[in-house]
Amino acid sequence: MTVKADVVSPGMLTTVQDWPGRVGYWHVGVPPSGPMDDLSFRIGNRLLGNPEGTAGLECTRSGPVLRFPDGARVCVTGAPVPVSVDGSPAPQWQSISIAPGATLEVGAVTGPGMRCYVLFAGGLIEPEYLDSTATFTMATFGGHDGRALRAGDDLTLGIDPGPHELRQDRAARAAIDEQPSIGHRWELAVTEGPHGAPEFFTRADIDTLLRTDYTVHFNSDRTGVRLEGPKPQWARTDGGEAGLHPSNIHDTAYCVGALDFTGDTPILLGPDGPSLGGFVCPVTVVSGDRWKLGQMAPGDAVRFVPVRADRAPSPHTLDIGRRASFPLVISSGSDHDDGVLARFATRDGTDVTLRRAGDGGVLVEYGQMVLDLAMRARVHVLYEELRARGIDGITELTPGVRSLQVQFDSSAVSIGDITELLAGIDESLPATDELVVPSRTVALPLSWDDPSTHEAIQRYIHGVRADAPWCPWNIEFIRRINGLDDVEAVHDVVYQAEYLVLGLGDVYLGAPVATPLDPRHRLVTTKYNPARTWTPENAVGIGGAYMCIYGMEGPGGYQFVGRTTQVWNHRHPGDARAFEPGTPWLLRYFDRISFYPVSAAKLVELRADMAAGRGDVAITDGTFSMSEYLGFLEREADPIAAFRRQQATAFAAERQAWDNAGEFTRQLAS
Numbered sequence: 001m002t003v004k005a006d007v008v009s010p011g012m013l014t015t016v017q018d019w020p021g022r023v024g025y026w027h028v029g030v031p032p033s034g035p036m037d038d039l040s041f042r043i044g045n046r047l048l049g050n051p052e053g054t055a056g057l058e059c060t061r062s063g064p065v066l067r068f069p070d071g072a073r074v075c076v077t078g079a080p081v082p083v084s085v086d087g088s089p090a091p092q093w094q095s096i097s098i099a100p101g102a103t104l105e106v107g108a109v110t111g112p113g114m115r116c117y118v119l120f121a122g123g124l125i126e127p128e129y130l131d132s133t134a135t136f137t138m139a140t141f142g143g144h145d146g147r148a149l150r151a152g153d154d155l156t157l158g159i160d161p162g163p164h165e166l167r168q169d170r171a172a173r174a175a176i177d178e179q180p181s182i183g184h185r186w187e188l189a190v191t192e193g194p195h196g197a198p199e200f201f202t203r204a205d206i207d208t209l210l211r212t213d214y215t216v217h218f219n220s221d222r223t224g225v226r227l228e229g230p231k232p233q234w235a236r237t238d239g240g241e242a243g244l245h246p247s248n249i250h251d252t253a254y255c256v257g258a259l260d261f262t263g264d265t266p267i268l269l270g271p272d273g274p275s276l277g278g279f280v281c282p283v284t285v286v287s288g289d290r291w292k293l294g295q296m297a298p299g300d301a302v303r304f305v306p307v308r309a310d311r312a313p314s315p316h317t318l319d320i321g322r323r324a325s326f327p328l329v330i331s332s333g334s335d336h337d338d339g340v341l342a343r344f345a346t347r348d349g350t351d352v353t354l355r356r357a358g359d360g361g362v363l364v365e366y367g368q369m370v371l372d373l374a375m376r377a378r379v380h381v382l383y384e385e386l387r388a389r390g391i392d393g394i395t396e397l398t399p400g401v402r403s404l405q406v407q408f409d410s411s412a413v414s415i416g417d418i419t420e421l422l423a424g425i426d427e428s429l430p431a432t433d434e435l436v437v438p439s440r441t442v443a444l445p446l447s448w449d450d451p452s453t454h455e456a457i458q459r460y461i462h463g464v465r466a467d468a469p470w471c472p473w474n475i476e477f478i479r480r481i482n483g484l485d486d487v488e489a490v491h492d493v494v495y496q497a498e499y500l501v502l503g504l505g506d507v508y509l510g511a512p513v514a515t516p517l518d519p520r521h522r523l524v525t526t527k528y529n530p531a532r533t534w535t536p537e538n539a540v541g542i543g544g545a546y547m548c549i550y551g552m553e554g555p556g557g558y559q560f561v562g563r564t565t566q567v568w569n570h571r572h573p574g575d576a577r578a579f580e581p582g583t584p585w586l587l588r589y590f591d592r593i594s595f596y597p598v599s600a601a602k603l604v605e606l607r608a609d610m611a612a613g614r615g616d617v618a619i620t621d622g623t624f625s626m627s628e629y630l631g632f633l634e635r636e637a638d639p640i641a642a643f644r645r646q647q648a649t650a651f652a653a654e655r656q657a658w659d660n661a662g663e664f665t666r667q668l669a670s
Contacts, residue, residue, distance in 0.1 A: 003072060003122070003160075007153040008103065009065040015135035016124055016143035017041065018055040022132040026275045026396040026407070028585045029505020029551055032256065033134035033142060034271050036222055036294030037078055037115055039180050044077040044119035047095055047172045049161040054123035055133045057149075059116050063106025064149060066118070071100040073121035073160055077174075079113025079182055079295055081106055094173030095121070113182040113295040122158030130584075136272060138223070139509055139552050140570065180291065185213075185301045188268075189289045190259070191309045193339020193356035194363045195249070195280035198235050205232040209259075209282060210304050214266065218298040219533065222272040223555065224260070225296050231264045237655075241371050242278055242544040244481070244526030244655060250371060251278045251503055251513045251546060253398035253405030255361050257285035257293070259304075262557065263529025268293055275398060275505045276513060278527060278544055278557075282339075284358035286312035287410070306334030309415055312359035341419045346426055350378065354419055360410045362418050365403045371515060371522075371545050375402040376502050377432040377626050380589065382422075385429060391421070399589065401502050401513065401546070432626060439500075439590045439624035442617060444549075446595035447603040448491060449475060450563035452536035457560065460532050469658060470528065474559040478542060482523050483650025490523065494561055497521035499547050499593040500624070507535075509551025509568040510585030514593055516547075517629070518636075520643045524651060527557035538607070539563050540595075547593075563603060564595070565617070566610045578610075578617035586617065590624050 019041055021034025035041035035058050042052040057064065063081060076083045076092045083090045084105045090096050098104055109116060126133040126144060135143025144153060197206045214229035232246075239248030247261045254260060254274060258281040260267045268285065270293055283304060285293070296302065341354040341362065355363040364382065367375040379399050386397055386406070393413030398405040408418055453474070461471055470477040479490050498521075499514035506513035516522050522545045532555055535541075539550045541558025548558050551568050567586045569579040579586055587593070598606065609615035633640070658664060 003070050003157040004068075005072065005120070005155040005157060006067040006069065007064060007149050007151055007155065008067055009151055010149035010153070011059050011062045011064040011106065013060040014064050014149045015058050015137060015147075016055055016126050016149075017058045017134045018132055019053040021134040021271060022130050022136070022142070023395060025130055026253070027398045027504065028510050029275050029508045030130060030139075031136065031272050031275060031508075033132070033136045033222075035117065036271055037117070037180070037291045038294075039291035040078040040115075040294075041117045041119070043093075043174055043178070043180075044075040044117050045123075047075045047077075047093070047174060048073060048119055048121040049172070050119065050121065050123055054119070054158075055126060056117055056119040056124060059106060059109075059118065060114060062108040063116055063118060065103060065105045066155075067101070067103045068098050069101060071102070072098050072157060074098060074104060075119045075172075076106055076116060077119065077179075078116035079109045079111075081109050081116045083107070091173070092116075093179055111297060112184050112300075114297045115294050120157050121160040125156040125158050138272060138554055139568075180295070182295050184297070184299070185303075186292050186296060187303050187305050188292060189286045189307045189312065190283040190304045191286060191307060191312065191339075191356055191359055192283060192335055192337065193281075194252075194258075194284075195355070196282050196338040196340075198338070200235055200246070200249075200280045201282050202233045202235045205234070206282065208232075210306060213301040213303050216296045216298050216300040216302060220296070220298065222270045224267040224269045224273050225293050227266045227268065227302060229266060232261065239278075239526075239544065240369060241522075241524055242369070243524075244651070244658070245529050247279050247529070248527055248544055249278055249280055250369065250401040250403075250544065251276055251506055252363065252365075252400035252403045253357075254281065255284060255357050255405070255407065257287065257290045257358055259283050259285075262531045263527070265530045270294075274507050276400060276503050277507065278546070284356075284361075286359045288312060288359075308335050309356060309359045312410075341415070342423055344423060344426075346378075348431070350375075352426060354422055356415070357405055357407075359415065361405055361407045362415065362422060363403055363405050364422055367402055371401065373500070373515075373629065374432060374626065377435045378429075379404045380437065381429050381432055381435065382426070385425060394418075398505070399503055401515075433630065435626040437590045437624050438588070439592055439622050440588065441498075441592050441594065441620040441622055442587065443594050443596060443619075444564045444617065445598040445603060445606055446495070446540060446562045446564050447598055447600045448494075448562045449560075450536075450539070450600055450603065452563055453539055453560035456532060456535055456539065459534055460528070464530060464533060468528065469654075469661075469663065470526075470559055474541075475561060478523055478525050478559055478561070481525055481650055481654045483646045483653075490561070493521050493523060495595055495597065497547075497594070501587050501589055501591040501593065502546075504585060504587060504589065505551070506546075506548045507550055507556055508554060510587060511549055511551035511567060512547075512587050512591070512593065514547045515545055517592070517632075519633075519640045520636075524647060525559045527559075529557075531555050531557040536563060538566055549593075562595075563600075565603070565606050565615065570611070578615065578619065592622075592624070 021032035535556035543558035
């Protein structure tokens with residue numbers, strides 16, 4: 001018999017989640033989602049006799065009112081919150097039997113904490129999207145119609161597994177010492193890396209980071225917890241081709257729990273955070289402590305505690321009761337290696353750096369901190385080799401511009417094993433100068449200087465920062481920092497360029513990070529500092545030497561040039577002609593993107609057609625040959641060098657103007 005729950009009132013933000021969420025799609029910009037406080041979520045399921053990953057509800061700030069026509073068993077966990085059944089108080093952290101026709105009311109979280117969880121015996125039954133029912137509201141997929149619950153929704157419950165005992169001598173409830181410790185001051189266990197001192201931050205910066213209480217900013221959500229604290233001194237003056245600010249790097253994969261410095265602003269990336277981006281991350285919260293991000297409230301204090309990666313507990317194997325009872329001190333000290341696991345050179349002399357990316361990830365970087373497509377070719381060779389081997393324990397492989405992030409299950413394989421594998425496998429890889437890969441030509445419409453980008457800039461000016469050097473017009477800033485004569489020159493370069501796709505998921509959902517094949521078309525800019533809080537879906541921007549098409553609405557930092565059509569098919573499994581069946585992302589690695597001009601009004605029509613499944617994109621098959629490309633660079637070496645000298649002069653002049661204006665020493669407003 002189907003059991004229902006009627007949503008009388010949804011609460012402030014209540015979504016369906018499961019654990020561990022949507023795993024296996026990090027490389028195309030799909031975050032795992034899932035419960036932000038997975039510890040509370042998993043304990044609740046265990047108390048009901050469900051598997052730990054069974055779908056339930058996450059409630060932010062306040063919970064729902066639910067009516068159960070046929071009765072049910074539920075468990076409410078997470079932050080302290082008033083719970084009642086038909087007006088009578090009911091406990092948290094234990095199984096509650098609800099009679100047929102009764103109503104469960106979960107009230108407001110008044111502190112400490114931010115989120116509570118409602119779990120159901122048998123779980124919630126919702127359709128899966130990319131192998132999970134977890135809700136990703138920003139992309140409108142997963143969960144209950146891809147959104148938060150609304151009054152009038154009907155939820156379907158699974159079959160109750162029957163009464164469950166946590167231990168033989170006690171009823172299905174969690175003792176106090178088994179519940180997560182939720183307060184207003186947090187200590188987060190972190191590992192060093194991937195981007196530490198002395199390359200990116202000064203030693204003093206890292207000392208400050210580990211000895212300072214940071215404050216949780218009100219502008220925090222499931223994408224990340226924004227913090228307020230000291231501004232770094234930085235070990236570099238700028239990010240070179242990656243951008244003018246020293247936080248800028250060539251795009252690389254992030255991991256959940258990374259402390260991401262977007263300019264001078266530190267953000268702890270959450271389960272709905274981006275998979276790829278161009279900012280440094282000095283430390284990463286270990287996987288066993290990430291549940292705390294879900295309970296951090298505005299004004300809470302946060303202190304980072306360094307731990308050794310090989311002693312960090314895995315949430316997959318650690319007993320949940322122990323994880324709750326010992327939430328802070330996992331080990332003392334740190335790895336004392338600045339996040340660098342190994343350095344070596346390949347047979348042809350290419351430098352390789354293996355960096356720690358939390359307790360479950362390794363970042364492989366090739367070459368120097370410059371844009372070199374030969375290094376991206378080397379990344380691709382390693383990526384294909386690891387995919388072909390199908391190594392047990394490796395869960396995600398995410399290419400960046402000059403890097404490959406390898407995520408693994410630390411309960412199945414150790415970080416030492418992964419490091420040894422990566423150091424040894426490079427010796428067996430084929431040469432990259434003869435690499436030939438499939439490379440389609442993809443023609444996309446571009447509404448130049450689209451009105452939606454003007455709206456985003458105005459929101460930024462009025463809501464984030466009014467005195468930014470790139471405001472009020474990003475295109476004029478691009479002209480100035482590249483030493484071009486007028487904005488028409490920017491227009492001409494963008495439409496003449498052919499952009500090679502180096503990564504997908506640059507700010508979500510198959511969004512490409514791409515660079516012009518011809519270096520004379522590589523307009524170099526810096527990224528917003530701090531980042532925007534809103535970017536229109538499919539805006540086209542330039543950051544560092546890269547072009548990005550934003551896969552969906554959300555935060556961002558690239559300088560706008562216009563807007564195009566969708567690069568993600570929300571009508572998955574595939575009724576839009578440009579998308580392969582079962583594959584909602586349009587682009588592939590090494591695709592070549594070119595733009596053709598359309599008016600803003602025409603783009604509205606094209607976007608409507610694409611959203612309705614009627615749209616199409618002109619795609620032509622082809623190949624990319626590394627040897628042919630190296631030949632092109634050699635033939636055009638002199639004019640390319642002349643362009644770069646002009647560009648470097650303008651870049652230096654802009655940097656000096658920023659220095660004179662105090663841009664590098666200013667304290668950003670919170």
